[in-house]
Amino acid sequence: MNDTKPKLNQIEKLKQLTFLDNLLGFKFLLKWLFICSIVGALSGTASAWFLMALNWATNFREQHLWIIAFLPLSGMLIIFFYEKLNKEASRGNNLIIEEIHQPKKKISFWMAPLIFVGTVATHLFGGSAGREGSAVQMGAALADETNSWLKLKKRDRRILLMCGVSAGFASLFGTPLAATLFALEVFLIGAIVYEAILPCLLAAVVAYWVCNLWDPGHSHYIIQNIPDLNVLNILIAVLAGIVFGLTGRLFANTNHFINNSFKQYIPNVYAQPVVGACMVICFLLIWGDTQYIGLGLDTIENAFHVQQPYYGFIIKILLTAITLGAGFKGGEVTPLFFIGATLGSALSGILPLPIDLLSGMGFVAVFTAAANTPLACILMGIELFGASSAVYIAISCVVAYLFSGHNGIYSSQKIGSAKH
């Protein structure tokens, strides 16, 4: 990171500048307004189409459950196209995080269509996965593609990639502020630097607006019951935060473990998705219910009103780890929402806080723990649930962050400062 940052004595000189400083600021603003408009428009459109395609895939699957029989075949095809077109793109978010840390080479444009089709196929044929990783990868790949003719300097390309991440996240979830912080937080644990804050915000806002023009529909959740703050409620929120933190850690560790196990015990890359798919199908035949595959948006929404079973989050962790570990495509965040919301909902049986508040806290706190992005998750909670539950959301997110260890779902994340 140091090589892309101006040296400190140069920075100290900035303290002396006045008019020139404003002029440079204005140039910076105009440049990024222009670049972010392009990145935001491309990424917002991609996310909108992606959301519509996912809706279609989910509906089609639920109405034609026989299609799940083709899950093994679809997995092989996904691997085949990645192997043929751009194998490196299969490293997904980690590839982007590494490019932000240490720019090496342009991210292939193939990353965008591959992850689009791969994720829609995963959901169509019944895998358990998310979608934010896909939107982030499309955003970053499209952003880097614009750099083919923008030809930005090293430091600016780094900011451009962060804009792609921010734009993808913002348009997918309809949460521009959380997206801005996510792009700033995701590559470094425990620290952020603000040099990209304006570009990331602009890209996020434009992408959010463009995506909404296509009207793909974002999910909405409501927390109505917010108890007054007191010592007991603060301590319960802390306790819930610990549980959410350990759960986020369990998710990350299970993901890494199953992914490594697939690689170790099934050396043939085409056999991996077949075995993974068969495990998912076996589960479905035994369980007889599709609640735990796909995105699970209905279950997430339900968790805010109806107490969920205690085992639900474990099933979702396993199915998601198997789906992604076997080579299927998609993000981790919506499964994390599912895991957190259902766990929070279940905890309402023993913790004296309202079910909708606990579900909302779990929704963002388990994600915080797995991704190590507390500020993004607090803002996400505020953007999705409103400002009135913000203190509870913040306590559970920050405590969960403390208890999730120094490893998360993104193995390329570096540590900027220890958590304790």
Next chain:
Amino acid sequence: MNDTKPKLNQIEKLKQLTFLDNLLGFKFLLKWLFICSIVGALSGTASAWFLMALNWATNFREQHLWIIAFLPLSGMLIIFFYEKLNKEASRGNNLIIEEIHQPKKKISFWMAPLIFVGTVATHLFGGSAGREGSAVQMGAALADETNSWLKLKKRDRRILLMCGVSAGFASLFGTPLAATLFALEVFLIGAIVYEAILPCLLAAVVAYWVCNLWDPGHSHYIIQNIPDLNVLNILIAVLAGIVFGLTGRLFANTNHFINNSFKQYIPNVYAQPVVGACMVICFLLIWGDTQYIGLGLDTIENAFHVQQPYYGFIIKILLTAITLGAGFKGGEVTPLFFIGATLGSALSGILPLPIDLLSGMGFVAVFTAAANTPLACILMGIELFGASSAVYIAISCVVAYLFSGHNGIYSSQKIGSAKH
């Protein structure tokens, strides 16, 4: 800062830990729950008494305007007590920021009563000043006082001071999340490190809760008219952000300039407040209205509904710079709210955004620019005005941050990364 941070190879080791990592996290949590309860309770109580005293002082002054004739005398007494009891405490927030950067010695307990009485006197006798600096100084002084028997290590004392800042800010404004970010952001421009995020949040939440038990009453503001997001509105928000940024910079520069002028041209420290007070009194005699002295909370509230004159913010900048530069006590933030809200309100005459939205944007964005704390200000906007105006608030704050230069009201702030 480096000497208080664990070395990087130690941090990398944390990636290997699992159970021990959780145990250390639990110890960290319990320790700071205990410490923050004390700091929060002390600081929250101090802020509540302080808010009540300020209310009393403001009401008394407005009903007995002859008291303003004693402004010069009160200034001399403030200086006298600082000179006799603890001269160093007069360096205020900068002293705390420097102790966080480079711990030297305990902050004197005298800082708390001196700033309490000094600020109440400033408001009672008609100076133009704020109150957050005072609450922050009380919080930090009380926190460091508890360290007399806690005897924390160097790194932990640094976090303790940040907790004091967070607790003071949270209880004063009733905004615990903004306070947490303010404590993390205020000593470094352009970067934050998360090691203190949990302690600062806990101290803020406890202080906020304890302060509310005393029921001192926090100000509330409402933004009702929030237009749909579109390209034009985004660009207007950017434009307003530039104006707010330059205004914040003007405030910081005017403050430094008038403060230096007092020191240069009036070497006698007792003559400084007399001259400053006479300037304020002259203004009041000519102007014939007390709208621009004190906290100005009524005017701030009014700005959200009634368009304010264009010159209002200039008068407030000058009166505040004279009051504080001459040696009177109080913070800068409430005047910054006043300046931003009245300027935003005035701008509604030429910019096609609703008056309440522009006032709210100015309220937090001018503060962002002067204090270089964008995330704290975005969260403050959300906590005070609700989540629905968050995108507009964020755009104006981040753009204002870009346009305020690399100097702010806190001259001890260091630069963590350049703004552009």
